[in-house]
Amino acid sequence: NPSNIQMEGSSGLKRVNCRAKGGVPGFKVAILGAAGGIGQSLSMLMKMNPLVSVLHLYDVVNAPGVTADVSHMDTGAVVRGFLGQPQLENALTGMDLVIVPAGVPRKPGMTRDDLFNINAGIVKTLCEGIAKCCPNAIVNVISNPVNSTVPIAAEVFKKAGTFDPKRLLGVTTLDVVRANTFVARFKIIYDYQKPECLKTYVLGLSDAEVLGVDPRDVNVPVVGGHAGVTILPLLSQVNPPSSFTKEEINYLTNRIQNGGTEVVEAKAGAGSATLSMAYAAAKFADACLRGLKGDVGVVECSYITSQVTELPFFATKVRLGRTGVEEIFALGPLNEYERAGLEKAKKELADSIQKGVAFIKK
Numbered sequence: 001n002p003s004n005i006q007m008e009g010s011s012g013l014k015r016v017n018c019r020a021k022g023g024v025p026g027f028k029v030a031i032l033g034a035a036g037g038i039g040q041s042l043s044m045l046m047k048m049n050p051l052v053s054v055l056h057l058y059d060v061v062n063a064p065g066v067t068a069d070v071s072h073m074d075t076g077a078v079v080r081g082f083l084g085q086p087q088l089e090n091a092l093t094g095m096d097l098v099i100v101p102a103g104v105p106r107k108p109g110m111t112r113d114d115l116f117n118i119n120a121g122i123v124k125t126l127c128e129g130i131a132k133c134c135p136n137a138i139v140n141v142i143s144n145p146v147n148s149t150v151p152i153a154a155e156v157f158k159k160a161g162t163f164d165p166k167r168l169l170g171v172t173t174l175d176v177v178r179a180n181t182f183v184a185r186f187k188i189i190y191d192y193q194k195p196e197c198l199k200t201y202v203l204g205l206s207d208a209e210v211l212g213v214d215p216r217d218v219n220v221p222v223v224g225g226h227a228g229v230t231i232l233p234l235l236s237q238v239n240p241p242s243s244f245t246k247e248e249i250n251y252l253t254n255r256i257q258n259g260g261t262e263v264v265e266a267k268a269g270a271g272s273a274t275l276s277m278a279y280a281a282a283k284f285a286d287a288c289l290r291g292l293k294g295d296v297g298v299v300e301c302s303y304i305t306s307q308v309t310e311l312p313f314f315a316t317k318v319r320l321g322r323t324g325v326e327e328i329f330a331l332g333p334l335n336e337y338e339r340a341g342l343e344k345a346k347k348e349l350a351d352s353i354q355k356g357v358a359f360i361k362k
């Protein structure tokens with residue numbers, strides 16, 4: 001289509017055979033909102049992913065510039081840019097995975113729900129395009145409030161007759177990434193088998209890093225949703241196994257729940273988390289692609305259609321496979337603190353879900 005901004009020459013496009021490096025299947029990925037704070041870094045990271053053979057960058061502003069820039073990276077994926085609503089359908093046609101970071105971010109003093117009025121309409125329009133042009137794609141929803149935008153996406157897909165709960169995933173990976181970092185850095189367990197070493201609690205000390213646990217070796221399940229008290233880290237299920245005092249649990253839970261606000265305040269009006277979020281989104285997208293490719297044992301937390309609680313949407317660990325979400329894990333044993341947190345989370349989640357559903361049904 002001549003209206004596309006194809007930053008690759010036409011001969012370059014013809015050479016694409018949709019196999020990524022090493023003969024593994026190459027996937028077609030679209031990023032909607034690619035020129036934004038998250039979108040730009042995420043575009044770069046997805047261009048670096050060897051599983052991606054075609055990368056479509058869509059935005060209502062600046063898509064040509066970001067596309068030109070990213071397309072010069074000497075990695076396999078062919079990059080094409082798409083600017084504005086008239087090019088949305090071309091951006092989406094044939095995609096295997098669509099990642100949605102489009103919409104406004106928070107400013108200091110705002111909750112994620114304050115974004116609803118603007119972002120709900122953006123997510124609705126983009127999902128209508130997905131239903132029409134790539135109804136079988138896996139969809140990763142990043143736009144906030146995720147607790148409501150995922151139900152909005154589900155309602156749009158239901159209306160269009162394309163809804164498959166296995167393929168609609170809200171991205172909560174940043175909460176897990178933060179939880180892993182905060183637990184690894186502030187609760188150093190350098191030999192959890194030796195009781196005398198079990199609790200080297202170095203909260204706030206700058207030598208935390210040198211003592212030693214790499215955040216990549218820590219796994220904290222974070223369930224519920226993606227806003228305030230709905231973000232529920234299950235510190236009783238941290239891997240490697242660990243015990244925490246009540247004060248430590250309070251500190252870590254608050255820090256994880258308010259990690260986003262910490263960044264919003266530090267940026268002082270210049271937006272919310274973009275770099276750590278792009279990292280988290282790229283990590284999650286890579287997990288989805290590895291699942292599509294047929295890798296076994298790909299497990300991430302995600303906010304999805306679920307029967308783990310009485311709510312229609314809930315974030316838990318899920319196993320990703322060739323068809324999207326192939327297994328949803330139960331919450332596992334919760335302690336009293338977590339059970340109380342779960343009740344609080346469910347109350348707020350129920351309202352956010354209802355708000356999203358009502359937006360489409362009205």
Ligand code: NAI
Nearest residue numbers: 033035036037038059060101102103104105142143144174
């Ligand atoms: P940003 O304002 O820097 O970028 C948003 C981009 O979306 C802009 O380039 C804008 O032009 C584009 N956009 C607006 N309307 C659009 C439309 N109709 N179609 C396509 N693109 C459109 O914002 P940032 O920082 O990148 O954040 C994006 C979203 O991600 C926000 O809603 C934010 O709250 C959310 N977020 C989600 C997180 C999560 O953990 N799920 C974490 C951090 C942010």
